[in-house]
Amino acid sequence: MDIIIASLLTIITAATPLLYASIGEMITEKSGVLNLGVEGMMLMGAVCGFAVIHFTGSETLAILAGLSAGMGMAAIFAMLVLGFQSSQVATGLALTIFGIGLSALLGQDLVGIAYDGLPKIAIPFLSDIPVAGLLLFHHDVMVYGSVIIVILSAWFLNKTRAGLILRAVGNSHDAAHAIGYPVIRIRFMAILFGGAMSGLAGAYLSLAYSPLWIENMSAGRGWIALALVVFATWRPWRVMAGAYLFGGITILQLHLQAQGVGVPAQVMSMLPYLATILVLVLISRNQSKIKLNAPACIGKPFQPTS
Amino acid sequence: MVFVSPLIALVLTLLAGVVLFSVMGVNPQAALYAFFIEPLTSKYGWGELGVKATPLILIGVALSIGFRSGVWNIGAEGQLTLGAICGGGIALLFYDTEAFFVLPLMVVCGILGGMLWAAIPAWLRTSFNANEILTSLMLTYVATLLLSLLVHGPWRDPDGFNFPESRIFSDSATLPIILSGTRLHMGWVFALAFVAAAWVMLARTIIGFQVKVVGEAPAAARYAGFSVNKMIWFSLLLGGGAAGLAGLVEVSGPIGQLLPTVSPGYGFTAIIVAFVGRLHPVGVLFAGLLMALSYLGGESAQISMNLPLAVTGVFQGLLLFFLLGCDVLIQYRVVTRTLISKRAH
Secondary structure (H helix, E strand, C coil): CHHHHHHHHHHHHHHHHHHHHHHHHHHHHHCCCCCCCHHHHHHHHHHHHHHHHHHHCCHHHHHHHHHHHHHHHHHHHHHHHHHCCCCHHHHHHHHHHHHHHHHHHHCCCCCCCCCCCCCEEECCCHHHCCCHHHHHCEEEHHHHHHHHHHHHHHHHHHHCHHHHHHHHHHHCHHHHHHHCCCHHHHHHHHHHHHHHHHHHHHHHHHHHHCCCCCCCCCCCHHHHHHHHHHHCCCCHHHHHHHHHHHHHHHHHHHHHHHHCCCCCHHHHHHHHHHHHHHHHHHHHCCHHHHHHHCCCCCCCCCCCCC | CCCHHHHHHHHHHHHHHHHHHHHCCCCHHHHHHHHHHHHHCCHHHHHHHHHHHHHHHHHHHHHHHHHHCCCCCCCHHHHHHHHHHHHHHHHHHCCCCCCCCHHHHHHHHHHHHHHHHHHHHHHHHHHHCCCHHHHHHHHHHHHHHHHHHHHHCCCCCCCCCCCCCCCCCCHHHCCCECCCCCCCECHHHHHHHHHHHHHHHHHHCHHHHHHHHHHHCHHHHHHCCCCHHHHHHHHHHHHHHHHHHHHHHHHHHHHCCCCCCCCCCHHHHHHHHHHHCCCCHHHHHHHHHHHHHHHHHHHHHHHHHCCCCCHHHHHHHHHHHHHHHHHHHHHCCCCCHHHHHHHHC
């Protein structure tokens, strides 16, 4: 029983960074912008978060640092894509390459430093419930935050006027512009939100998931998050389900490796990547489903014609 | 005019480099010298430039053709790894055979290995509509793990004290050196030949014409009956084949054996090379040399000034940012509001 609870708890920690990154990317994509720089923004969030916890010891500041680092990276992307109308795909790739390099440069003195990890917060009374209490109400602050973000973004997209405008901009920027909505400003904010969430995802990696800094520690999670958005057909609750599914696969292969199943460790480590390809194929093969759900203007540059 | 923006971008990158080095508390003049001049002060250095540029040019040329037709093969790094595995596998199979056919067979298998790895995203895209950016990238991680599995397990050198590396390739499995006193090898000739072939293909053949039309005017291409699926297969197989060749060239040239990592990210840097080279084979040739210099400079600055190797990645990313930003200034004219109202009168 204890082993099962322990594995379920690790699934939650493995899923949380994916959840942050893919919710942020989903909002960005809903506004009609494809940002392939998630991996780079995550790494910057991770290294800045870890640097701040190392130098100040304050968890709040560290989380904020991760968030701002991701946002700063996203601002560069937004300036190029919205201001200079550069190719979204090329700029996103540049952001990832730049982020990998810059985070390695910034973090060169942080390698090998240990940190205990974010403290767990037990919610009074609720955490005393047997099994479920430990499973659901005894986490660090960022796990609670990720669930709140999902609830808020589902509410924002489907129940608010601002969410409706965001979707309109993503589905037809020309129509939205004609009605008088500030397309560029809305997209700018959506990109910044995506960056902030990617930064939080990175901060979670270096502050809680494996509390240390190593070069390139996101190991493709940013790309998996991008695939999760497609898998979830741009819906917040499905993003959450997808993130937990992938968290589960990651932890499952780690446990199988630890058990010493007669399969080489490298084959086990391939599992999350192969699973990503598999779900992408399963969802994408139904073209009409993608067409119905994907923002119609995704990836297209917008030139305001006054 | 389109070739002006890479030059402006380069100047801006150098300026950003001065700022970056000053912030890091390093003398910018000395650092830039170590980065961009010092590597080229010897014949050996020029040879190294060709060695590093070879994989970048091979992959960059092929990717630029794919990017022109709107096919985003981001997984060249994985295709490179598969080329190294397949070509290197042949070298290990014939490690005690000294024969003329070993090297050509390795080249063929390297290319086929890369093509095989690129065929997976092509098939998933054409049959299941799965985004090739994500599938080709995921396969890069799989390829790296596969190589790690092989050199840690079945292909480990039996006399290698358990280090994760293969046997050292025999002489007949190693690319001949073409410039004595350096490490410059036959692969450089492959790269130059590929640039020429790609140039002719784009300028003078039907398939080259189709590449341009599909990328620039998809509707016209559909109307003319050009198959988009054929273009996807062509672009990915070409990219995979070139990346596979690049991987083979690396292991049978400068590396000489299989290691857990056979490339410092050439497959990703080649994306920048393709863009900086303006998606044109000759442009890619120069861009490849420039990026090769950034790798050499990174190593030289690490040795002589104790700067971290990661500076290379920062420079490469900055260059692409500035390039993308400069393009708009080349394509559009900045017009102030007063100018507009003056013209209206």
